[in-house]
Amino acid sequence: MAEMCDSKEPGDPEEEIFGGQRVKKKYTGLLRSSRSLPECLTRAQLPLLLLLISLGFFMLLVTILVQVGVSQELTRSDLEEILQQLTWMNVTLAGLCRPCPWKWELFQGSCYFFSQTQNVWKDAISACQNLRAQLVIISSTEEQKFLKSWNTRNNQRTWIGLSDHHNEGSWKWVDNSPLQLSFWKEGEPNNHGDEDCVELYSDGWNDNRCSVENFWTCKKPLSPCPGS
Template identity: 65%
Template sequence: MAEMYEHKEPDDSEEETFGGQRLAERRPRLLHSLRSLPECLTWAPLLLLLLLFVSLGFFTLQLTTLVQAEVAQKQMQSNLEEILQRLTRMNATLAGLCHPCPQNWEFFGGSCYFFSWTQSDWRSAVSACLLTGAHLVIINSTEEEKFLNFWYARNNKPTWIGLSDHHSEGSWRWVDDSPVQLSFWKKGEPNNHGDEDCVELHNDGWNDGRCVTENPWICEKPSAPCPDL
């Protein structure tokens, strides 16, 4: 009976198993994994730091590119503004060099006016204006009448304008044969007193006078167009 309860020591030759796999075979792999774990944990922060530096470098590159583009845009805008200022100054200079009227002629409303200091009869005044490529003045607006009155004040003498009825009594026409559309007769005029067929400019309106009377005159012609700037 003693032999039946005899304790039997495990045989070293018996193979221990773990989950159906030999324990002796798993031990070296576990030890290798445990030895490798600290090495992986050491490299992880370095990889994260490297990734951070790469991201920071990419962000810095993008920011630098945007800043350079903004600087270039501002520089371009500044250059354009400078060019515009130069063109404006050039235009002003060219405009100053442009003379729409000949010397001793006055510019107003797209026309040039010559105010004579000498005197002649009405027909001679018509001829004098034609010789300069102009005509005895034709008044078409209130503004033009006011402009001529201003110059009349300098001379303070009755001045011939291009209006008469010598072709047909009472039918007042301009030297270009156009009828009167707007008139500035003095009170009581025209009265045809003593064969008065030609019109004089006074400071207070028009008067019909004798065409043989010698008066200063006013010539008018279109102004020369300045080049477009």
């Protein structure tokens, strides 16, 4: 009777090429189906999904071990084959998790959303809150350079989360923290025509009327992947 774990030559109909590796056909269907999940998965669904997939992979591994144990004792080639399957399972699981939502940019531990629409400053705050984020607070020179490069590349005036509309001349961020590090353009702020809100434009900051419609940038911490 033929062995159940006989090695196969390349091109054998019981094997397929998956990601540049030879994988048994009975496993590739599961790997492909997990990679084809839609990008619109919400963060609330992701932990449960990962748990279910992990459970499925565990059951698959148990099945492999039982099949091998029934036919013969484990050999080195059997262990290498099982390790190969586990490696591809880990790659598939890792591909399901992103530290930032789709269409957000990752930079130094934070996620940034650059709007494609324009709003007045107050509505920009609400838009970011609806995304469980804040209108961006700039806390370092590196962060300013990152935002400036995006802003310059797209030639946009962009609201940031800074204003003095509560107390003229007392600049505060949307989390009510006082301004400490600033990147004002030359001659700014000048409060020309009741300008109480701050926009990022070209190479620095400019105060502008809060009723002006600008693009806006949201910021929130990244979400670590399970097990990271």
